[in-house]
Amino acid sequence: MPITPLPLPAGPAVLEALPVLERALTGTAPIHPHASDESPAIPEGTIPQDLAVTVATSGSTGTPKLSLLTAANLIASAEATAERLGGHGQWLLTLPPHHIAGLQVLLRSITAGTTPVVIEASEVTPFALVEATAGMSAERRYTSLVPTQLARLVDDPLGLEALRRFDAILVGGAATPAPLLDRARSLGVRVVTTYGMSETAGGCVYNGKPLRGVDVRADDSGVIHLGGPVVAHGYLGLQTDSFVAEGGQRWFRTGDFGSVDGEGRVTILGRADDVINSGGMKVAPRLVEEAVVAHVPAVTGAVVVGVPDAEWGEIVALAAVTSPGGPPEGLVPEVGLTEIREMLRPHLPAHALPRRVLVVAEMPLRGPGKPDRTAVARLLQA
CATH class of the missing domain: 3.30.300.30 (ANL, C-terminal domain)
Structure with missing residues (x-):
């Protein structure tokens, strides 16, 4: 079963790819999303039977790798996210769609049966956000931002007004400064911090608490391991001991230092390599x-x-x-x-x-x- 490269343009034109993404979620037509101006080489390797997408990692520890995410991984992530946030809803895409956080906005929309609204990442201005939210018709509204976007929008009256219209705003990609979180929340913005990566179908720990079905543990050296239905099958064409099967589920060794307290709350201190x-x-x-x-x-x-x-x-x-x-x-x-x-x-x-x-x-x-x-x-x- 070949993996089909899928160029995903920035901006509203990405909506034309939704039918292809929907077929990928059946686990019968795997794709490799990438930026529309790239010509990626897809390495050879064994793929799982229900592979949906291969997503490039961020390359924080070297050359980016392709995570093998199955249909089951992605559906489990979408359903657990909807459960945590209070139900399925309509999403606003403000991130590059070939990265896992942006791609998940599209896939969650498909799972919810809603059509996302799209703003190109470089054009996320307060006025553009106001216009976008005016075009959202679902009962519940969600979006994903990176901390820099959140900071710029909170500081603008128009941006703040638009942010308040969302039932939840997922913030990830990098550690969000505590003063920014406190300020946004004190102003009525419903911010949800997320922790996860391409290898876990995106964020799987929200506000320090794992999503349904996700297990978190720290090993003796303080490195965080994530387990559950969202953990990828592995990397395409690459053998690694970062993924293991144990106790009936898959685990991924993240390479991040952190801790898990007695109530299951997760604290991340940063990458071990850093x-x-x-x-x-x-x-x-x-x-x-x-x-x-x-x-x-x-x-x-x-x-x-x-x-x-x-x-x-x-x-x-x-x-x-x-x-x-x-x-x-x-x-x-x-x-x-x-x-x-x-x-x-x-x-x-x-x-x-x-x-x-x-x-x-x-x-x-x-x-x-x-x-x-x-x-x-x-x-x-x-």
Whole structure:
């Protein structure tokens, strides 16, 4: 059974692909969604009998891989999402449709029997959002955003008005700063944080709680494993021990550090590969990033990476985006660096305080809303 490449254009033209996506959900006509300006090579490999789609991973740990998602995976994800959100509804697509978060908006719409409304990702303005919501007729309305989109829309009166019309707004792709979540929710925006990846048919943990049928555990090293009906069959043409069958279900080793408390609530600390070893002490970048956004005035976005250092092995280095009127772009001088470290000292251990800070106009990205840590590291080393 061949896998058919399916170019998915950005914008409303993507709706023409809905019949093909609907056939894919039968598990008899597998497809590989991709950006319409790409010519992807599909590797050879064994595929499961009810394969629906192959979705490229974000490539956060190297070359992107193709996750094998079956019809059962995708339907289980769509039904569990509808159950958690309060029922099926109409969706607004604002993300690239070939990435899992955007693709799931289309697939959930098919499962719900509704037609999504589409705004091209580069054209998500407050006015465009108002227009889009005016064209949504279902009783319940949903959308998925990345944190950058949410921040821009919350700060605009028109955008805020439109956001309030949704019964749920899924936010994922990258960690959402706590101050942004608190502000949006205090203004009446029903934000739902999501955690998941291509290998789990997208988000499968909402507001820290797994969806129906999803199991989460942390191994002895603190790495999160996800199990249940949403876990992909594996990668196309690639053998890996990240997927295992155990206890009658499939599990995926995520590579993310985190914890699961006694009530099943999941906390994610960031990727294991991103942990910084400075002077023999380990630093989780996400904890530093959250502290920076929460406690350093004018900083609206932060990415922390390790930069090689002769004395410490690695130093904690910070790239920051600031609000208008904040510090100018470029390397923060010693005086400013000392001030930032003192602001963070009550909230972080000494070994986690940044030793280099660079202000950038915008953060390099490698996917919808996801920071490109390799590019950030290059900027900070330069």
